[in-house]
Amino acid sequence: MKPKFNVRVNHASGRTFSTDVEIGKQVVSLYMPYDSAQHQYLEALRDHDRIVAVMVRELRQIDAVDDIFVDPYEVSVYMKEKNSFGLRPRWNEKIDQIVKKAFQARYDELHPNRKRLAIEIYPNDRFRGFATTFEISNSRYETFLRPLRISSVEYLHKVGIDGGGELVRIVMQIPGVTQVSIQPYEARVEIANAFSWDELDDNGKSIVDNIVEAFKKVFGNNIAISNKQ
Structure with missing residues (x-):
C-alpha cells in the first residue's frame, strides 16, 4: 500500500506536497540554502528523524532548490528565482520523487507488517x-x-x-x-x-x-x- 501524495502548485517556482502520514515532528521547520547539505542533514536529524534528514539532504543537493519547509503533514519546496546564468530555473521533477520517497518511507515505518x-x-x-x-x-x-x-x-x-x-x-x-x-x-x-x-x-x-x-x-x-x- 502507498500513502496519499497530493501536489499543490503554488507558482512556477514552488510546490507543496501533502500526505496522510505524519512526516514532520514539529509545527514547521525551515531549511534555507545558506548551509551545506550535510549541515542541514544534521539539523533535520535533530529536528525530526533520519527520514526527514535524508529528504532534506537530497533536496539540498539539487542546485536550484531554495527554501524547504517541513510541516507535520506537508513539505513545501521552492526554487531559486535565478540560476547562475541569471535565468529562472525550470522545475526539477526529481524534487517530487525525493519527497514521495520520504512519504513512502514514513508509511513503511508505520506499517505493522514491515x-x-x-x-x-x-x-x-x-x-x-x-x-x-x-x-x-x-x-x-x-x-x-x-x-x-x-x-x-x-x-x-x-x-x-x-x-x-x-x-x-x-x-x-x-x-x-x-x-x-x-x-x-x-x-x-x-x-x-x-x-x-x-x-x-x-x-x-x-x-x-x-x-x-x-x-x-x-x-x-x-x-x-x-x-x-
Whole structure:
C-alpha cells in the first residue's frame, strides 16, 4: 500500500506536497540554502528523524532548490528565482520523487507488517548497532575483521552465505568499515578513527546509508528504518 501524495502548485517556482502520514515532528521547520547539505542533514536529524534528514539532504543537493519547509503533514519546496546564468530555473521533477520517497518511507515505518531495522548509537562513536525483527544470521555470534581472508569463508557460510555472510561481505567493502559482528537479530559495525558516520561519499551517501542499502540488497526492500530509542 502507498500513502496519499497530493501536489499543490503554488507558482512556477514552488510546490507543496501533502500526505496522510505524519512526516514532520514539529509545527514547521525551515531549511534555507545558506548551509551545506550535510549541515542541514544534521539539523533535520535533530529536528525530526533520519527520514526527514535524508529528504532534506537530497533536496539540498539539487542546485536550484531554495527554501524547504517541513510541516507535520506537508513539505513545501521552492526554487531559486535565478540560476547562475541569471535565468529562472525550470522545475526539477526529481524534487517530487525525493519527497514521495520520504512519504513512502514514513508509511513503511508505520506499517505493522514491515520488517524493521533500528539503528543504535553507542557511547563509543566508532560503533553503530543495527537491530532487526528478522533473522540475519544462522550463528549465535561471529566477528569479522578487515580484510576478509580465505579463512573467513567457513565462518561466512556459518552465518548464512546467502544472508548474513553476504551482508558481511558487502558491508566490509564500504570504505572505513573495519569490523562487523553479527548474531541472529543484530549486526554491529565498527569504523576506523579517520572516518565519520556522517561523512558523505562521492554518491552523497553516508556509511550508515550504505549499510542500510546492504541490508535491503540482501534481505529485500520491505524494511522500515528507524532510530533505536
